[in-house]
Amino acid sequence: MQYRHAPAANHAALDAVLASAPGRPTLPVRLTVELAGRARVHLPADAPLTVWDPCCGAGATLTVLGLLVPGLARVVGTDADPGPLDLARRNLALLDPGGLTARAADLEALAARHDKPSYAEAATAARTLVPAGTPAWSVTLADARDTAAVRSALAGAGPHGTGPDLVLADLPHGHRTTWAASPTRTGGVAGTPAPDAGPVRAAADDRDPGVEFLRAVATALRPDAVVVAVGRGRTVPLPGGARPLERVRVGHRAAVLVRAGALQEG
Template sequence: MAYRYATTRRDHSDLSSGRVLFSAPGFPAFPVRLASEIFQRARARGREGPVTVWDPCCGSGYLLTTLAILHGKEISAVIASDIDPAAVSLARRNLRLLARHGLHTRAAALREGAELFGKPAYADAAAAAERLAPARLEDNRSLSTRVAIADVFDPGQLREALGDERPGLVIADIPYGEQTTWSGVDPDAALADMLSAVAEVVDRNAVIAISTRGRRVRAGEGHRRLASFRIGSRAVAIFAASDS
């Protein structure tokens, strides 16, 4: 299926994982253009105005961070949670880049590294951070961010992770067995159980966008599917948090 919103192929190399954004082995990035497309399709199904966006399988926080850089004016807060403490630690570093001067601070650290270690790649990354910074400074604000450890199948842990927030948009790239996997969960039932847990703790008018590798997002019965599409190797489905 063709792109409806991210119709122009742009150079997103400044957002390459490990360049400006922090990365680590075992934490895959996500195609930036597809992330933008999913976000905009999900937004079209939800309420108007800035929205709190939550990724309950956040991994490194790459997906949330890139969305906030690209679509910050449409986002009031971002929340990242994951069961893996290493993932949460990495996501916290990436979400700090969303502070008003976070990217300039990152650029300064990269320039210092370039001078200290004589690595031109650090200088190139510093320049990339400076190019990304205007998109954040345009908002003249720091995005509200929250990062927490939580099991995506446990509504109690998810409520604690969210605090007083009730997200209006959930977006997640679920494990697909290449670099990431579900931990100790039957993969055939995992998505349906995840959707049920997430739907319990978000705004009743929220939309939940799920991406996975494969031909189709399999969620079983009982979850109202608003849209489905496939681009490249990934299938995407958008669900309503409530049945009404």
């Protein structure tokens, strides 16, 4: 994939500023910014955006977007697992006035206590980073497949309360984040699709857990909202008949950009 919206940069210090949940993978900073830029091409120009991450984990993706991507009005995180949500709130608090300064002070204290230069470097990064904006944020425990819980978490989000404009989701994968596609059937590892039928992915089995997850996400969205889903493997499956806006591959990751309306109809 050629990067068009995220210039090459060393984000190691920013990674150190963010709190992470052990064993839970996060999207690389540059890829996060690039995917948001690609999605924005398909949304109204210059309109303040609301972004939802339906499997937000420790909130790193939303925090990166809030710090580095201009024009965000609100970021909303939900997750079915309560474990990492305190970390998500801690990370998203960096978007508050004074949040980066408070984090820098914490890192400086750690550097003095443990004599670790990496903490001092992260503190410097926190103090010198100029946020791209000050979006409002919220984090809620909610299973993306529970429509009522999701709609409650998203209440008032988006222009005139019509819902998020953009979803950016790193689909659950790995033994720490396996999720069930339904109450009676355990899903496989998300992002591991059936073989390709050609250069453009053929229709997936609608019982695929990733497909069911994306269908559920789409029920809470306006048809013109853009969903960006990232998975491990060759491609991210979509419902039969759903046409993607764009597909990309980066290393062992694949991503798809698609209108919510295509997921609702597919």
